[in-house]
Amino acid sequence: MLMSRANRRVFGRNGIFLKIIKRHNFGEVVGWEFGWSPVGRPMMTAICYRIGPVLIDTALAHMRPQVLEMVERENIKSVLLTHYHEDHSGNAAEIKAKFKIPIYGERRTAEKLSRPYKIFPYQHLMWGAATPVEIKTLPPGAFEENGLRIVPVYTPGHSKDHTAYLFEEKGWLFSGDLYLSSQIKYFRADEKILDQINSLKKVMSLDFDALFCSHHPRPVDGKKFIAQKLQYLEDLYGKVADLAIRGMDESGIMKDLHLKEDLKIKWLCFGNVSMKNIVRSVIESLLRGGA
Numbered sequence: 001m002l003m004s005r006a007n008r009r010v011f012g013r014n015g016i017f018l019k020i021i022k023r024h025n026f027g028e029v030v031g032w033e034f035g036w037s038p039v040g041r042p043m044m045t046a047i048c049y050r051i052g053p054v055l056i057d058t059a060l061a062h063m064r065p066q067v068l069e070m071v072e073r074e075n076i077k078s079v080l081l082t083h084y085h086e087d088h089s090g091n092a093a094e095i096k097a098k099f100k101i102p103i104y105g106e107r108r109t110a111e112k113l114s115r116p117y118k119i120f121p122y123q124h125l126m127w128g129a130a131t132p133v134e135i136k137t138l139p140p141g142a143f144e145e146n147g148l149r150i151v152p153v154y155t156p157g158h159s160k161d162h163t164a165y166l167f168e169e170k171g172w173l174f175s176g177d178l179y180l181s182s183q184i185k186y187f188r189a190d191e192k193i194l195d196q197i198n199s200l201k202k203v204m205s206l207d208f209d210a211l212f213c214s215h216h217p218r219p220v221d222g223k224k225f226i227a228q229k230l231q232y233l234e235d236l237y238g239k240v241a242d243l244a245i246r247g248m249d250e251s252g253i254m255k256d257l258h259l260k261e262d263l264k265i266k267w268l269c270f271g272n273v274s275m276k277n278i279v280r281s282v283i284e285s286l287l288r289g290g291a
Contacts, residue, residue, distance in 0.1 A: 004042055020045055021066055026219050028052075029172065029212065032070050036062035036126075043126065046087040047214050053077035053146045056165060056174045057214060061090035061128030071095055079144050081105035081135065082176025083162045084112040086119060086127040088214065093133035104145075105134040106154065110135050110160030122269045138163070153203060157196030158188075166206055173208040173222060180215055182228035185262055187277035193237055194285040200230040240282040250279050 020035035020042055028051065035045030035179045048067070049056040055076045059067050068091065078101055081089055092103045092113065105113070113133050123129075151166040158177045165174040178199060187193070203226055211222025218225045243253045253259075259275050266274045 002125070014105050014185065018042065019063060021034065021063075024217070026210070026212075026217070028170070029210075029219075030074070031212070031217060032059070032067075032074075034059040034063040035108050036060060044087070044215065046127075047212075047217065049212050050074050050076065051167070052148055054148055054150075055079045056212075057082055057088040057176070058091040058095055060087045060126075061130060062126075064091050064094060067091045068094060068098060071099060077101055079103045080138075080145075080150070080165055080174075081109050081113075082164065082174070082219075084109050084130070085159060085177070086123055086130050088129045089113055089133075090127055091130075093131035094134065096133055096135075100180065104134065104138050105121065105135050106152070106161045106163040107137050107165070110137050112161060120270060120272055134196065144196060153206065155199035155202065156284045157192050157194075157199045159190070162199070164203060166208060168207065171207065171209045172212060173206065174212045175202060175203070175226075176214050178203065179211060179213040179218070179225060179229060182225055183232050184229070184278075186265060186273050186275050187281060189272050189280075189285070191277065191281060192285070193233060193278060193281040197230065200226055200233070204230065236278065237282050237285075240279050241286055244283050244284075244286055250276055250283065253279050 018037045018041060020033065022033040024031035024033060030050040032050065033045050033047045034041030037043065046059045048059050053076055055071065056081060064078045079092060079095060081103065083091060095101065096103050112136055113130065115132050119129055138152045144151060148167065149169060151168060153164040153166055155162050155164045155178050162176055162178065164176055164178055204223065209220065209222055211218040211225055239257055240253055243256055248256065254276060259279070261275050
């Protein structure tokens with residue numbers, strides 16, 4: 001049964017900042033959920049997973065003191081990153097510096113985090129910037145870390161470096177942001193729909209039941225939820241591609257398919273996150289010769 005710790009409301013110098021900390025128990029897996037907002041409830045939280053002494057992802061920089069406290073309490077010995085985004089890598093540098101433990105990530109993750117990179121104002125507001133850090137590149141193929149056999153699975157689409165982690169003996173897949181939802185409503189501007197479809201197909205061939213998404217865990221029948229998202233994206237891709245091939249532009253496709261924007265999200269993110277980005281990604285894949 002999933003157990004949650006009560007939310008904490010913390011008072012900051014400039015008013016009330018709502019900080020969410022929840023501990024989710026999934027048997028041998030523990031999920032630590034963190035969220036932060038300057039006003040009202042956080043729009044999005046992020047979950048780090050602890051498997052024995054191994055931690056997957058490090059949450060957002062705005063929750064740094066709480067994350068460092070958790071790492072110490074859980075006696076973490078190593079960290080695996082699913083990708084470089086700020087709500088996943090936000091405390092990697094500080095964890096490495098304070099606890100002198102290795103941080104691992106895909107080659108592109110290591111390259112991205114090795115130096116500062118620009119983020120949008122909404123990313124600063126919601127998560128905060130990640131501090132540059134030198135991390136270890138994942139070894140090729142399966143490897144053992146602190147007595148656990150782990151299989152990295154390269155799953156680009158949400159980001160170029162995105163990597164899931166399969167624990168074959170347990171039937172667990174830690175999917176980062178590959179899943180998110182069975183019917184997603186928006187993409188970041190740099191997401192690639194065809195890459196996501198191919199990555200979803202790849203994980204469908206793996207043997208797992210529990211899907212530990214960084215935002216919406218599905219501890220039972222996880223593969224069913226991956227299949228649902230794959231079907232949704234394939235259907236949407238086909239419909240958008242058909243209209244695009246007939247010469248319809250992005251706005252026309254949105255209208256014809258009755259695709260709606262979450263205007264609050266779109267305005268907050270200055271268009272960097274939107275439903276239209278999904279349509280645009282389909283069109284771009286067609287221009288590149290995608291099927």
